[in-house]
Amino acid sequence: MARKRNHLTTDLLADALHRLGIGAAAVDREALRLRMDLPEYNGFAEDDAVAAALRDGHARRAFAETGVSALRSTVPALRSEPGGDAALVWRLRVSIPLLDDGRLDLRIDVPPGETAAEILDEMALGGDPTRRLDGLRAALAATDTELKGRLRQAVARLRGQIRDDLHKIGADAPTYIAHLDRSLRARIFTPSPNLTHVIGDTLKTVRTRAKVVAREESGRRRLRDRVGFGGYIDKFVPARRLNRRIIFHMGPTNSGKTYAALEALTKAPTGTYLAPLRLLALENYEALLERGLRVGMVTGEEVLGEPDPTHTARTIETADLRRPVDVAVIDEIQMLSDPDRGWAWTNALFGIPAKTVIVCGSDDALSHVRRAAEAAGESLDVVTFARKTPLVALEAPVPLEAVQPGDAVVAFSRRAVHEIRETLVAEGRSVATIYGALSPEVRRAEAQRFRDGEAEALVTTDAIGMGLNLGPLKRVIFSAVTKWDGTTTRSLTNPEIRQIAGRAGRFGHQDEGHVSATDEASLGPIRDALAGAPTAPAADTRFYVRPDLIAIEAAALELGTASLADVLVHFSRATFYDGSPFQPSEMEEALEAARAVDKARLPIREAFAFAVAPIDRRDTVSKAVLDRWVQARAAGTFVPALRARVDGELDDLERTVKLAAAYLWLGRRFPDTFDEVEATKALRSRANAAIEAQLQRTASQTIAAGVKR
Template sequence: MARRIHRTTDFLADALHRLGIAAGAVDREALRERLGLPERGGVCEDAAVAQALRASDARRDFARNGVPALIQAIPALRAETDPDGTLHWRVRVLCPLLDDNRLDLRIDTVPDAEAAEILDEMALGNDPSWRLDALRARVLQTAGRLRGSLNRTILRLRDQIRADMTEAGADAVTYIAHLDRSLRSRVFADGPDAAATILDTLKAVRARGRVVAQEASGTRRLRDRAGFGSYIDKFAAARRLNRRIVFHMGPTNSGKTYAAVEALTKAATGAYLAPLRLLALENYEALAARGLRAGMVTGEEILGEADPTHTARTIETADLRRPIDVAVIDEIQMLSDPDRGWAWTNALFGIPARLVIVCGAEDALSAVRRAAEAAGESLDVVTFTRKTPLIALDAPVPLEEVAPGDAVVAFSRRAVHEHRETLVAAGRSVATIYGALSPEVRRAEATRFRDGEAEVLVTTDAIGMGLNLGPLKRVIFAAVRKWDGSAERALTNAEIRQIAGRAGRFGHQEAGYVAATDDDAMGPVRDALSGAPTAPAADTRFFVRPDLAAIEAAAAELGTDSLSAVMAHFTRATFYEGSPFQPSALDEFLGAAEAVDQVSLPIREKFAFAVTPIDRRDPIAVAVVARWLQARALGASVPALRADPHGDLAYQERTVRLASAYLWLARRFPDTFDDGAAMRAVRERANAAIERTLRETATLTVTQRARMRETNAAE
């Protein structure tokens, strides 16, 4: 075949056409450069064009298929492809900076001439196996030469890193981790200035690594001293006992707590941990009635034997140091409460009892199981079933249809009083229970309902725990939403079941019935009673709150006597990544901490005033405690309140709360709050006034009814 020669670049398109290739399918300018032809003029042969195109196709196929195979065979090779398909090769050399091959320094260099020739032939032939062993040998020689040229630099770096590790001490791991992350993100280029560039760059990286290690050291010491870095292990007494956890799992009225208390009474020593002072009191009385050496401890009082074998306590006062045989933790589902859940966390992980019996509904099982696994302890689950059926009614029960033996449940003090007035006006006698009432008044009101003096009970979810409501037949929800301290939300299925379960007590009723006052609320009630699980929380970590020891340790670590500064630190810096714990709701605590920082007192005393149990939303109560705080700072004693026995209901409720706060502080500062007997008398008078008001307004007198009839007739 005759050789055809054409002038470029005009004839390059013709050559492609004769070869059966569309001119637009080829980058003719790149092809011209590959053929080595000048921009203007010059000649080309069809055969040369065809050969160049074949080589281009081979290189393209090699880049797509051969390069990955080659890099898998020789991992030190790196390839970059230009838009025109040209391959640029690098040899990646790893230089370990520590004896155990940690901290690789990554340096890229070009292949030597022989390796480059082999790579080019591989591409032209689209054959990644061609002279593969020879190529591998050349790459190894290139890497060896580069390491040799940088040997002094590597040795110098090793000495510097070892010195940094010695300085970091226990936090050398953090320092190494920082360097490793930094080096993995850097690739140095070989060249005449490579050694200087590496040393200068890593000087800054090493300096930052030392700072990170120091910061980690401070945070770790704070976490460990505060108890959150090794929270579970800080309960040394509990960890030594190889505890066994038993979960009495079941709904209300299933006998789970009764069985737990029975086991407690048979033990030589034990404790019952209650969510409420009222429950602590009832179980203290039950233990004492069994002839046991019983005692009771709450935040504001100690009753019973001086050295009891069995103690009923509010859960916040749990003794986490003295070993006992059996501990009963009631209402374990409170673990998920952002405000008080920390107390259940402390008890579950820290109560030093050989046998820990926790009581609660099935919704709490996953949390209890996670706690047992985290502590490395065994868990047995004993399932209890309800002793009487709990039935959702088909239709709502409006307030005007409420009957004797019913409880109407609302979720605010205002709503309780509004429903109460409506029912009283309809001729019902009413007992009233809500959170602002003292345990003594709640108990008295429950007794009035139980004894039949009051036909109907109007209540908040305060009936969900710790009250004997024997004749209660029906629970009627006036609402299925509540304010939780930060927002209004729907009741969870578990909450509905807990409240509804108070109906139909075994031994009093054959069944319990549940309804709502309107159709809209009936749906959630039916769903809950059908057994629908509560939606899992987005964050299932256990709530914890720093105790006094943690506060003092953190203050020493931070070098401050500011309680608010310490608490702010706890909220942001004391939980390691992946921790099963989270800070309890501390907004209210932080506000109280800022208030107590206004006086000069030891931080342990500031802490006591910051956690004093008052309603922080009540400005009058907050102002009273602020005056008490000032008196403590000045070394003055605080007399009992001068309360008005004729004040209205809200006034008497505040008086009871302040009297309880005074007695709570008297347990901690008896020299300042030294008028305890008088304050108990104040509280008793206020409780009596509250109970008297509730009794007097629980029914309409004959005269009142007559007046109402006259008014209705006139209308």
């Protein structure tokens, strides 16, 4: 009943907004109702009152854009983050040193107090960051003093414990202090009824680890650094020189976290955006171009744009870990935990040489990001973003025959996508189609057809979870809540469900997003995920890493081998000691590829490039093509552009596009061997066009039963 009552109230506000000449969809009416303190049912308000509330909201937004930075420069201890509607949530950063010389700050973020909050509100409404500034400082000082008084005894105990630790470990005291300092700089405490216990428990764990680190035998540490990844962090010399600041924009989909990061990137003199997908790199390359910047784009296959750009958009695997920039944005940071590609996020998080590193992602990645900041000795600030539109799990399932215009049906295999597509077309729906085997260009074209209304419904895999603007999408309907992950069929995790479901109800297009499933049994896991049910802690929380070329050549020299497979086995079995924070990335495919490449007796540097070339190694045709390319490189002959028909079945066309991408990828590394780049690009364009034409042609008529999947 509460939801219906709210709708009645917000409908009344919508009427008032229309009378004021303002589109109702452009205003968060529920937030406006709360700001005006209207009752949930029949909350009528005069037009003048609505207009005044909107003016207040505009003033607060303007202050957030211009006044906050000015205020922070005069009162550095203040922190702010977006709250509901246009409001700002203010915090006072209280720092309490734990050593007599002022080191080891305990940092606590607390509400600024009633008087300070009143002054801050006046500043926002008046657009004046100097209004009653002395009074604000006095009120904040009182809050600071009051908190320190409450914690005096607890802090005294902590100081005594730290002094005892330092006395016992003696000569290793500097190492102990350095580790404790890194850990404290990555932690911000917040008020709670048991704050002293939280601080005490946290410091007990951190002190224990600091003592272990301090007491490690130095020769053993050097050995680990030499044979394993113990010195992994220090190898990123340009990054270590910068004393980087890490900011985590943490929030769900449709919360504006990446938009805010790109705003900061745009204002920086130099910067880079690191994307999980070529499609996202391209979209943000175009977005940065539209803002008038000198922009370049780099992916594994191509380089676009200005020859000496101030800003670049890149796929994460191509991150430049040598050239310093002012701001770097790392998107979808939760991909750190991906066994196949997580190594690229690990490299970027530890190694991107930027003064400010903004990482964007869900709260599932917080523990990883915090541990990375601690390990690198860098500061971490967490900025929390809330979703801009509500996401609602529907009470009943939505069978395929009930799919409506604006819906997306999600499946988890290419075959399932095509089966659902056939069903919807037979029901009279025009359909756009997106799945992982399609190239970024085709996925983008299909998404555009859905946005433009040319296709009523969208059938997709979890490929929609990242990198697509799906504008009018209102309902996401899961056809399953399990997926094959390459090893086994498993249930979707709560973060995976939230990531996919979050594409519904895009801010500016819909008032809220709806999520359902095609069957009753799947609704329970979806409701649990949207309600914020936590995911079971990962059994292994180490960072994924993959040996780079320098490490591979050094290991080959140490082992006295020219075999890439031997070197990879060495890394995967022998160099990740017990207790290491790192683990090898999934290497089975790479090992299989290395064994095949070793037969050609290429230099290990070249063998590594072919072993990690982006082809589908489950496809025998693609593997055979790559084998021929390896042999051509070994023989010193040219590799001509691909020759393929573009009037065949979908899977043949998809293979052609993937092999063309692999040819271009290798062409960037071996231009003297793969020298027909333009012809290969032309073939890829023709194949993409043929795929898109075939999808369009069959989007609104029954697909013949014999279509090959």
